[in-house]
Every structure is written in structure tokens, then in C-alpha cells.
Amino acid sequence: MELMLSNLVEAKRQIQSTIHKLKETVKTLEVKENPNRYKSQITLAQRRIEAFEISVFLIEREISNLSENS
Template sequence: MDYRREDLTEAKRQIESTLHKLRETVKTLEAKEKPDRYKSQITLAKRRIAAFEIAIYLIEKELEGSVQRS
């Protein structure tokens, strides 16, 4: 699929913002007095972080490719 460069750049920006919030959430939950109570939430957040990191990587690859195609 072809996406406009601006759309990819905005998507990357939004994902990076969400990633920042997720990382802060993990820090907060892990710092709680009994982090084991939040184990499933921490696991879910970490899995989402990994997924968003992959998405950013793929967006960056697409952006690099669009520069080469131009």
C-alpha cells in the first residue's frame, strides 16, 4: 500500500507518543508497593511496547524507501 509521507510521519509521531506513555505506565506499575498485583497489566503494556516498536521500525523503513523512490 502506498501512504503519503505526511501520513506515515504523523502515524510515527502518534505511536511514539503512545510508547512514551506506555513506558511511563510500566515504570509506575513496577514501582508500586506490590507490583505482582499488576503483573498482567505490566505484561500487556510490555507486549504493546514491543508491537509499537516494530510498527515504528516498519514506518521508518517505508519512509526510507519513499525517499529512494522519489
Template sequence: MDYQVSQLKEAKRQIESTLHKLKETVKTFKAKENPDRYKSQITLAKRRIEAFSISLFLIDREIDDIEKNN
């Protein structure tokens, strides 16, 4: 599927925003009095952080490829 650079940049912006919120969520859970109680939420957030980080890498690579070919 082909996307325009503007679409990819907007997707990147949205993912970066969500990624920031997820990182703050992990910090909040870890700062709780009993962080082990939130272990599953922390694990889920960390997995999502990893997935979004991969997405950002791939979006950046796609933007670079498009810009090199134009």
C-alpha cells in the same frame, strides 16, 4: 496500500507518543508497593511496547523506501 510520507510521519509521531506513555505506565506499575499485583497489566503494556516498536521500525523503513524512490 500506499501512504504519503506526511501520513506516515504523523502515524509515527502518534505511535511514539503512545509508546512513551506505555513505558511510563510500566515504570509506575513496577514502582507500586506490590508490583506483582499488576503483573498482567505490566505484561500487556510490554507486549504493546514491542508491537509499537515494530510498527515504528516498519514505518521508518517505508519512509526511507519512499524517499529513495522519489
């Protein structure tokens, strides 16, 4: 169980790092000249951010459940 907990913590850290990078990518694309040209890339990045944020929520819930049961 300890290994699973540490794996979840590391997965959460990696996902949060990816979220941060995606948010920076969106900011960069939005300030470019003619941001409409990058609309599909911005939308894709925003959808990925949402999916990863759900993942973080679920990982945090699982970490909490594991911590309570140990």
C-alpha cells in the same frame, strides 16, 4: 506520494508518543506497593510496546523507501 509520506511521519509520531506513555505506565506500576498485583497489566503494556516498536521500524523503512524513490 507526498500525502502518504506525511501520513506515515504523523503515524510514527503518534506511535512514539504512545510508546512513551506506555513506558511511563510500566515504570509507575513496577514501583507500586506489591507490583505482582499488576503483573498482567505490566506484561500487556510491555507487549504493546514491542508491537508499537515493530510498527515504528516498519514505518521508518517505508519512509526511507518512499524518500529514495522520489
